[in-house]
Amino acid sequence: MSYTTQAQTSIYSSEKDAADEFLAFTLGGEEYGINILRVQEIRGYEPVTRIANAPAFIKGVVNLRGTIVPIVDMRIKLGLGSPTYDPLTVVIILNIAGRVVGMVVDSVSDVTTLSAEQLKPAPEINTSFDNDFLIGLGTLGDRMLILVDIDKLMSSTEMGLFDPSAA
Template sequence: MSYTTQTQTSLHTSEKGGADEFLAFTLGGEEYGINILRVQEIRGYEPVTRIANAPAFIKGVVNLRGTIVPIVDMRIKLGLGSPTYDALTVVIILNLAGRVVGMVVDSVSDVTTLTAEQLKPAPDISTSFDSDFLIGLGTLGDRMLILVDIDKLMSSSDMGLFDPSAS
């Protein structure tokens, strides 16, 4: 299946209800969106417990009501400069196939509803995201969201968060 076919398939699977909701957030000055159904909660950044020998983008873990949650800083993972942790820094807690993961982003702006007409295939250009992890672009007037397939991104082998043999 070609990249274009994959993108079109991903875009058109959302047409069942006519619209999907996406959580909009910023990373390195760009606005991204993920399917709101993957979001468990949104929290402010808090100190984490570091894990020895973990990649730099895995900040550590937090105890979230008895669940140990790995925290991934997407700014480090995508090479978007030196991250700062301030009052706007947010952790999006994701529930992906029963696995809870936290994703650090610069800020969260809103939940946006996008219709099939507002979804466009992502251009085939080099970005910090591998194109396999992009669903497409969501257009809202002058605003454009880079839509990320968060399931594919977080379960990719280079993230090291999920054991593929455990499926």
């Protein structure tokens, strides 16, 4: 099975109608995209409650309508320099495997629809993202989105957000 077929299968299989829509956001000057079906809401960045001994990329937690939500700053996780928190900084609230997680990004731009022809395999290069967490690249004219498998990334043992024994 070719990589493109794997990417198309993972994107288009069970959620036929809406799985080709991606939320585009920026991190360190690059544009990324995640499956819109994983997005619960988008919020402005608010101060968080720090958790002792948590990794630096886990900023802390917030209380979102009675649910305690861990907040991950992907800019810190990916080593994209010292993050700034300004009016454009947003938190994408995700629903991953029944768990709610917040992801801090520089900004959110739009929701974009990608056809199978617009999907390209991710190149095998050394990037801040492990290629296992990439679906591929989405091409939109002169724009290119780095498509992230947000389920796989957030549930990875490296992130430490999910208890592997609970699976």
